[in-house]
Amino acid sequence: MAVIKVTSENFESEVLKSDKPVLVDFYADWCGPCKMMSPIVDQIAEEVTDVKVCKINVDDEADIAEKYSVMSIPTLAFIRNGELVGKSVGAKPKSDILDFIGK
Numbered sequence: 527m528a529v530i531k532v533t534s535e536n537f538e539s540e541v542l543k544s545d546k547p548v549l550v551d552f553y554a555d556w557c558g559p560c561k562m563m564s565p566i567v568d569q570i571a572e573e574v575t576d577v578k579v580c581k582i583n584v585d586d587e588a589d590i591a592e593k594y595s596v597m598s599i600p601t602l603a604f605i606r607n608g609e610l611v612g613k614s615v616g617a618k619p620k621s622d623i624l625d626f627i628g629k
Contacts, residue, residue, distance in 0.1 A: 527571055527572070527575065527578065527579070528571060528572075529551075529567060529568055529571045529579050529580065529581050530578065530579070530580045530581070531580070531581055531582075531583075532550070532580040532581065532582045532587070532590075533582075533586065533587055534587055534589060534590060537582075537587075537590055540578070540580060541578075541580060541605055541608075542605070542608040543608065544578050544605075546576060546577055546578045547576075547577050547578070547604065547605065547606040547611075547627070548577070548578045548579075548580055548604070548605045548606075549567075549570065549577055549578070549579045549580070549602060549603075549604055549623075549627055550580050550581075550582055550594075550602065550603040550604075550605060551563065551564075551567045551579070551580070551581045551582070551600060551601075551602055552582050552584050552591055552594070552596045552599055552600065552601040552602070552603065553581060553582070553583060553584065553599055553600050554583060554584050554585050554599055555583065555585070556585075557599050557600065559599070559600055559616065559617040560599055560600045560617075562617050563600045563617050563618070564581075566618075566619075566620045566623065567579060567581065567623075569620065570620065570623060570624065570627075574624075574627070574629055577627055577629070584596060584599055594610060594613070597615075598615055598616070600615075600616065600617060601613060601614070601615050602614040602615075602618070602623065602626065604626060604627055612626060614626050
């Protein structure tokens with residue numbers, strides 16, 4: 527499944543009301559470590575079919591980033607049934623992200 531770009535308009539339907547757990551990548555276009563993580567997050571979206579993968583640009587959606595206390599990027603949030611169940615800050619290898627989401 528492709529990565530879904532999330533905004534405040536579709537956040538509730540795509541993330542909070544998702545029937546699957548959701549991996550959310552909080553990023554910014556100017557962020558070097560975020561650019562390093564992007565292809566890894568894209569790979570996970572294609573390979574892991576029982577987890578929805580979304581990206582949120584913190585510059586465009588500061589309200590969502592603030593709600594989840596995103597202080598630095600990249601930050602990955604794992605949300606299940608509308609609840610935050612885990613958060614990981616900083617660039618990570620693919621194996622660490624898969625462990626983070628229980629794969």
